[in-house]
Amino acid sequence: MMEDDFYRPSSNGTVPPIALGTVLWGTVVDFLTSPNVVLALFLGPFIIAILTRYMSGRPVGKGANKLVWRVPYWIPFIGHGFSFLWDPTKLMKEAREQSPHGVFSLYLGGTTHNIISDPNLVRSVMAQRESIVQFSPVAWRIIVKFFGIPEESKFKYDKAWEELNSTLGSLMRDPGLSELLGRTVKNMEKNVSEMITFVDTEIDLQPWEKFGNASLISDTETEIDLVALMRDMMGHASIPAMYGSAFLQKYPDLLHEIYDMDKGIMYFFLGVPALAPFPASIKARIARSNIWGALDDQQRALDAHAEGKHVDSAWGDMEDISVFARKRNEIYRKYGFKIRERGELSILWALAVNSSLLVYWQILYIFSTPGLVERLREEIAPYANVTQPVSIGKISEAPRLKISADDLSKNCPLLKATYFEALRLTDQPWSVRTLAGDVVISEENGSEKPKEGYLLREGEFITLPHDMHMKDPVYFLDPDKFEPERFMTRDDQGKVTVDMGTIRPYGGGPSLCKGRILAERECLALIAGILAFWDIEPAENKKNWVIPPQQKTTAVSRPMHETRVRIRRRVFNWEKQNKSEKTL
Numbered sequence: 001m002m003e004d005d006f007y008r009p010s011s012n013g014t015v016p017p018i019a020l021g022t023v024l025w026g027t028v029v030d031f032l033t034s035p036n037v038v039l040a041l042f043l044g045p046f047i048i049a050i051l052t053r054y055m056s057g058r059p060v061g062k063g064a065n066k067l068v069w070r071v072p073y074w075i076p077f078i079g080h081g082f083s084f085l086w087d088p089t090k091l092m093k094e095a096r097e098q099s100p101h102g103v104f105s106l107y108l109g110g111t112t113h114n115i116i117s118d119p120n121l122v123r124s125v126m127a128q129r130e131s132i133v134q135f136s137p138v139a140w141r142i143i144v145k146f147f148g149i150p151e152e153s154k155f156k157y158d159k160a161w162e163e164l165n166s167t168l169g170s171l172m173r174d175p176g177l178s179e180l181l182g183r184t185v186k187n188m189e190k191n192v193s194e195m196i197t198f199v200d201t202e203i204d205l206q207p208w209e210k211f212g213n214a215s216l217i218s219d220t221e222t223e224i225d226l227v228a229l230m231r232d233m234m235g236h237a238s239i240p241a242m243y244g245s246a247f248l249q250k251y252p253d254l255l256h257e258i259y260d261m262d263k264g265i266m267y268f269f270l271g272v273p274a275l276a277p278f279p280a281s282i283k284a285r286i287a288r289s290n291i292w293g294a295l296d297d298q299q300r301a302l303d304a305h306a307e308g309k310h311v312d313s314a315w316g317d318m319e320d321i322s323v324f325a326r327k328r329n330e331i332y333r334k335y336g337f338k339i340r341e342r343g344e345l346s347i348l349w350a351l352a353v354n355s356s357l358l359v360y361w362q363i364l365y366i367f368s369t370p371g372l373v374e375r376l377r378e379e380i381a382p383y384a385n386v387t388q389p390v391s392i393g394k395i396s397e398a399p400r401l402k403i404s405a406d407d408l409s410k411n412c413p414l415l416k417a418t419y420f421e422a423l424r425l426t427d428q429p430w431s432v433r434t435l436a437g438d439v440v441i442s443e444e445n446g447s448e449k450p451k452e453g454y455l456l457r458e459g460e461f462i463t464l465p466h467d468m469h470m471k472d473p474v475y476f477l478d479p480d481k482f483e484p485e486r487f488m489t490r491d492d493q494g495k496v497t498v499d500m501g502t503i504r505p506y507g508g509g510p511s512l513c514k515g516r517i518l519a520e521r522e523c524l525a526l527i528a529g530i531l532a533f534w535d536i537e538p539a540e541n542k543k544n545w546v547i548p549p550q551q552k553t554t555a556v557s558r559p560m561h562e563t564r565v566r567i568r569r570r571v572f573n574w575e576k577q578n579k580s581e582k583t584l
């Protein structure tokens, strides 16, 4: 029998195996480098892209039930994915300009998103039945992906949904609203009057001064980052109002962890794995897990408190935790939610992120608009005032600040208009819905104009980017200009009123922001308090304010860079009087 011999030359003239590989490789190389194949490989993707582009622009049809025009795209399946991730605002702005009716659809990773910003059509979407135009599947996706609630807890949430949702109503009416607002304003009155310490010893600085890298210029002037300062001033007032004063004392980094988590929102939604080497993603995950740790601790303490068990003394008597937070804890206990299943992070995040950014933009626009500060100070004077401190010999207390948030909202149209205008310019909220059936949306224009109607199909998404309307030059003259007066009207008797008009800074429909009344009042209160107490100018060139470009978030945008400012305490009337008496 002949032995196998790999090295024996082949007797039948075929090439040996080693050579066979070489030949095969050579053949492949020959094949791949033949002009036809090079052409095909080179042109293939182009042909696919051109075909995709040609076929992806969906015909619109005619009549009252047209299909929404789809922006053509080049890459199958991915569709507009890359340009969407790169700069969604630019993509949408350009698409709206090209679309015959300002309504268009984008194709993102296999799903069709109908983008609607016309206020009449948005109203029509909001008026549809929730069973067809659904928010709850979107809400659950956010809860799992961003807030990290375990998927398997869904059945508990389904059972408790109505009761948990009904607690949100108490954010908008009394006694819940006035309890939260009252405490928030009290914290502001104290913190605003102690906002700047004018010391240069790190240990004596206020937490917001540390975060804002405060540097002492003189006994009466400090330089600081306005973004960090305003964010923390709001957070240090609103979070203790809802979760009690021990919460931030026990977890002093919590506020900044909320900001870090918020910065990583895209990574959570894209499902980027925990260990993926993206610093912002890793930071956001660590932050989320620390926030969970703090909230879990508080839930345990609340459980123990409610059950009359021992509670760690660091939590104090817990009496200053809002009725709202206690009620939610009661519902979690009633439905047997384990500590790790409780979704308080969604509330804490909603409370902390948007108002804290909004007050930064609002104060920046106010100070950078010539003459506005003086007009506002005159308007708010009766409702945000500073009184003379008590003096014993040469030692006197700090001046006292008193703010009436309800009066500011009712009686200060200019201040309120600056809030609406800051929202219009910097808020970029989107409402997203899924379609559980076909639906026709149409303009209820009530005029002779033919009614425009669009057929939207089951399985598609509807996205309402409210910011597109808020910056639309058709509705807002000079849309990039800060002009609060655009929200104000004067009647025949000279009475000035302010109205939000068609802007939708808080989204709409069933998911419409439940903190909107609280947000408006707390923002007005903080701005009025600061205007009453402090003078602010840009640090660099004392007259030249720079408005930073914006980075998109889920609602109020983040500035792309910090704003260094110089802050001085105002000279109050009694001080001016004392001075003039001394010089006499």
Ligand code: HEM
Residues within 6 Å of the ligand: 139, 168, 171, 347, 350, 351, 352, 354, 355, 358, 427, 429, 430, 431, 432, 505, 506, 507, 508, 509, 510, 511, 512, 513, 514, 515, 516, 518, 519, 520, 554, 555, 556
């Ligand atoms: C200027 C400040 C604020 C802005 C611009 C804002 C904006 C928004 C937006 C755009 C939504 C989503 C709406 C949608 O999906 O259509 C929302 C939801 C929500 N916001 Fe706000 N918000 C602000 C402040 C607050 C505050 C202070 C709270 C207090 C906790 C709060 C609580 C909520 C809650 C609970 C929801 C979810 C509502 C639901 O799904 O039923 N918001 N907010």
